Amino acid sequence: MQEPELARFDVVIVGGGLVGCSLAIALSGSGWSIGLIEQHSPELAPPGFDDRNLALSRASLLALQRLQVLPLLDTPPESINTIHVSRAGEPGNVHLSAAEHPVDRFGGVVVARELGHALRRRVQQCTDVAVWSPAKVCSASAGMENVRLQVQRPQGAFTVEARLLLAADGSDSPLRQAMGIDETVHDYAQHLFVSVLQASRAHQQCAWERFTEHGPVALLPMAHDRFGSVMAVASTDAEAVTALSDDAxxxxxxxxxxxxxxxFTRVGKRSAYAMRLRVAKQLVAPRFALLGNAAQTLHPIGAQGFxxxxxxxxxxxxLLGEQHARQAQADPGDAGMLQRYAAARVEDRQRTLDFSDGMARLFVRQAWPVRVLRAAGMMLLEAxxxxxRRLAEQAMGLAGRLPRILQERAQ
Incomplete structure (x- = not known):
């Protein structure tokens, strides 16, 4: 029996979705040998490359511009210049204007599918990134010097050895499970319906977030004066909502x-997703780290996930770039480097988790003391x-300690 072929890399990324491709691009040129494994073929896009509308923060737009991804988009991002937040049936609302902060925009809206294709095109330009697609990781085991992967592709099986394995393989993350990292899960008992809407008024580059007793509804401005829409419904009602006619x-x-x-006059194709908060209890293990939805899957309130x-x-x-520059024989899977990554993500990760989960829970509570305090809080925030300003910084992705690529804040 012929032995499987063996490929050796400094860094291997598993998951060629939005975060995995972004990571490969950001690592390109760092001096490490890089492999990217994606189980879906280029013709069959990963699940993240769907028709959802993504609200990219100002920081994300800046990073994607500097990674040379934005020019590859088929449709330029539609700017978000205004954010309006309210709670149905209660006084008080919060209105944020980019001109007041002052910036040209808070962020922009893209279709996930279009961003995914732009990222893949950019990865193809990175000559130091080897891509296997389709290819599926069947097993992974970490040793003292490397992580060994058994990978299946249409042409047959092969083995990959990596000094550092980075998992960007989604919410269900088989690699997170294989490496023995537990997660905390909270079921919001909601399904999220997403679609494109046409309305009788121009959107004027305003993003709307409205909380109701049934869950949040949101509108994101899109090209041609359309809206990307989000509506949360109780999971027990999801089947009935799916069956509704467009008019209903x-x-x-x-x-x-x-x-x-x-x-609202027209609705496009509708999709629905079960909403769960999933948070890995740790981000790193020997020669292994989690990123993106493999590390945390958030409620979409505030559009913080991607x-x-x-x-x-x-x-x-x-951090990997700094590790390579530090010494000629640097080890990308060094325990110290992994701990620096985990430490760098603590504040931002916890703040964002608290923000999205806190809003998701707070705005569905119906007890009258909560309603009174909530309305008062909204009015105080607006005043x-x-x-x-702090809320705007969170929305723009510019709160707290920033990676170097984001520290030159474009005004």
């Missing part, structure tokens, strides 16, 4: 959101320039 779905969305954006995962990738790329 529009009526339900209109009832939940209200009329501030005008009358933005947080991209910052995982940017920090990992920076406080300092609090609004």
């Amino acid at each position: 779905y529009l009526a339900l969305f209109q009832q939940r959101f209200g009329w501030r954006a005008g009358r 933005n947080l995962g991209l910052r995982d990738a940017l920090w990992m790329a920076q 406080s320039p300092l609090a609004k």
